[in-house]
Amino acid sequence: xxxxGPLAAQEERRLEAPADLHRDPAGTPLVSLPAGARVEAGKxxxxxxxxxxxxxxxxPSTSPTKRDGFDLVVTSQEGExxxxxxxxxxxxxxxxxxxxxxxxxxxxxxxVRRDGWVPSNAVPATAGAPAQGRASASRARxxxxxxxxxxxxxxxxxxxTIRETGLSRLPDSAPGSTLxxxxxxxxxxxxxxxxxxxxxxxxxESDIKPAEAGVLAGISAAEVQASPDRFVGQTLDWxxxxxxxxxxxxxxxEIPAGQPYLLTRGPLPEPGFVYVTIPPERAAEFRALPPLxxxxxxxTLKAARTRYLATPVAELVTTLGAADGGR
Numbered sequence: 001x002x003x004x005g006p007l008a009a010q011e012e013r014r015l016e017a018p019a020d021l022h023r024d025p026a027g028t029p030l031v032s033l034p035a036g037a038r039v040e041a042g043k044x045x046x047x048x049x050x051x052x053x054x055x056x057x058x059x060p061s062t063s064p065t066k067r068d069g070f071d072l073v074v075t076s077q078e079g080e081x082x083x084x085x086x087x088x089x090x091x092x093x094x095x096x097x098x099x100x101x102x103x104x105x106x107x108x109x110x111x112v113r114r115d116g117w118v119p120s121n122a123v124p125a126t127a128g129a130p131a132q133g134r135a136s137a138s139r140a141r142x143x144x145x146x147x148x149x150x151x152x153x154x155x156x157x158x159x160x161t162i163r164e165t166g167l168s169r170l171p172d173s174a175p176g177s178t179l180x181x182x183x184x185x186x187x188x189x190x191x192x193x194x195x196x197x198x199x200x201x202x203x204x205e206s207d208i209k210p211a212e213a214g215v216l217a218g219i220s221a222a223e224v225q226a227s228p229d230r231f232v233g234q235t236l237d238w239x240x241x242x243x244x245x246x247x248x249x250x251x252x253x254e255i256p257a258g259q260p261y262l263l264t265r266g267p268l269p270e271p272g273f274v275y276v277t278i279p280p281e282r283a284a285e286f287r288a289l290p291p292l293x294x295x296x297x298x299x300t301l302k303a304a305r306t307r308y309l310a311t312p313v314a315e316l317v318t319t320l321g322a323a324d325g326g327r
Contacts, residue, residue, distance in 0.1 A: 055082030070099035228304035238267035
């Protein structure tokens with residue numbers, strides 16, 4: 001949750017839907033916020049609501065600046081997470097180039113604030129969000145929004161644990177298992193103070209089954225970005241969370257202009273994004289899905305990233321989950 005200091009004529013509220021914080025009404029998007037995020041709401045301007053957000057950002061991902069009266073600018077090419085506390089839960093994602101006001105500091109972390117505008121339909125009329133808004137917030141807390149895949153490590157880096165440590169599926173999530181001290185591993189990606197590792201071991205053959213011929217399962221976005229030539233053109237099974245149906249423009253040259261595509265989070269449990277192109281006749285079907293709907297999708301990978309973002313582009317082959325009963 002994002003918390004801002006008290007400002008005159010502002011009131012703390014929770015967003016009812018995911019929204020981008022824009023510099024001006026309908027202007028440049030700066031920060032991606034999940035449903036349920038706390039903001040300080042101010043004046044309105046047509047279909048837009050002015051808000052203030054606050055959180056903690058990893059210091060090495062920023063640089064000092066004096067532009068437009070701000071103290072910091074986000075310099076990480078992939079953007080950087082905003083967190084509830086230093087190294088705490090992720091509550092938003094600031095894009096590269098976003099200007100921020102520094103209001104605090106602790107170790108390698110800055111506490112930052114930013115004013116901006118969000119669509120009015122994402123802001124409840126009063127501080128108490130309706131039941132539907134609280135349900136959306138609960139879903140968002142179950143799946144935070146840090147929309148970029150951690151940058152892949154360019155070379156093999158062998159490491160070993162120096163103490164017993166928890167093994168988590170996502171940064172800042174509860175460990176699902178533990179690794180004893182001295183466990184050898186290989187670093188495959190980094191995100192802030194977290195590293196993604198691969199470890200090897202043995203399981204009983206009776207506990208596994210072959211993947212379907214011609215389909216790759218268990219492939220991460222970090223692997224795709226580290227070895228694009230290996231995976232582009234391959235068919236993958238990815239569990240994805242549908243955020244919105246959008247239409248391609250010139251900023252995404254990997255997708256034909258006017259082509260509908262899904263903005264999805266994943267492949268779960270990874271915290272990045274994937275663009276999935278869909279047939280035009282299926283756009284209405286996906287728009288009718290519940291918010292933050294998850295589905296197992298079979299896709300063909302078209303590009304490991306776009307020209308401007310580290311976001312894979314895939315083409316929908318079929319859905320294997322609830323979206324259409326496996327059609």
